[in-house]
Amino acid sequence: MNRLLYFLIILIITSFVIPVSAQVQKPILKTKTFKTDFISFNLSDQWECKMDGTEYVCRPTDKIKKSDAIIIVAAKIPGAEDNVKAYYTYLKEPKKMTDYRGQTFTSQVSLIKYKDIEATQWVDAIHLSSEVKDFYTRYLATVKNGIAILVTYSVSKSKNALYAAELNKMASSIKVLAKAPQLGGPPKPPEKKEMPHPPPTPPIKGGEQQPTQPPAKIIINQPKK
Template sequence: MPDRWDCVRENTEWVCKSTVVANTKEAIIILTAKEIGPEDSLAAYESHLKTPRMVPDAQGRPQKSVIKSVVSRKIAQHTWLDGLQLGSEIPSYYTRYLATVKSRLAILVTFSAHQRYFTKYSGDFFKAVNSLRIVANSDLLNPSATSSLELGGSEQIGPGQVPGFGSPLQVPDLDTLPSEPSGAPRNQQLLFLIGIIIAVAGIFIFLKRK
């Protein structure tokens, strides 16, 4: 994570926000992981990310999210599902989903920014995405009880329930998807946070079994 981002743990998630802007509602990054369930697979995630979601607007009227892209990509020799939608969590916000499974864990990282400011944060998002590394210790994990990871579901990051967001900013709609820079250096803090998440999840599973 770039130095200008600060991450704190909120329940089962790590929530990261920029520290250089007064309005932290512009963008947010959330990392979460839990033990995989029968519905956790790359194929299931791909199907989910290719399905538009209905999210209420400020007046409570349901609005369908706009799917911009869904691709499978290799990051550090590991396969992730990478999806981008507009309005899938909060109206007028782009959300990029990076989801994968490994060593009995389902891992989800989301990058959300208001559509007016997406280009402003796309460089930071690009760096964070390309720094994703999974370090899992199999001794901490146990294939006991299972529960699936919700991509945008209410247990994790449901509509309007993304930790750290209040009411969405009211700005005009934009129809174009901002571009991202072509390259960025590795980042070690995000790797560290994912390692912590995996370790915490493994310890929780171990204690639950005891």
């Protein structure tokens, strides 16, 4: 009888201790605020953002994870055809891309919609293989306060589940600030109908490409013929 009572006591104690221990060991995702003259958003403190030309590029700080995902923030003075309707029209269509080997592929459109984030209407689109083959790329584009803004993030298809939660939180926290950016001096009339990005880098070992440089050119305001 004493042994049975002892067993029950141990069982009750264990049932409380294990869940509490598991909860204590669960990592807590810490965030920080990334802010420019024209935009801000919350991002994991395991990422870092740097200016690259006229764009901001954000990557994981872990060297092993740098090839998994990348965030690009670009802005320009809008032209006559820069508006959310034109962006929607362009991003709803699959994109044909050519990689560094000369092989062409067509993206798959997973999502296209208008999305309100912090009192601003954005075009929200997700493509597979639109910038780098086998990478998901999410596009968030808008025009507000005299500036056209494009926020994109690309993540490897095989690692998408690992980054989905934190990248979705980042996207949901985007705020457009009133002050227009100073992109290399006083604003000039737009000459190009695109937001340029350097081409993707060659594949790493194992055949998978890594976005260690910003994705290829993203044209978001080209009118349909």
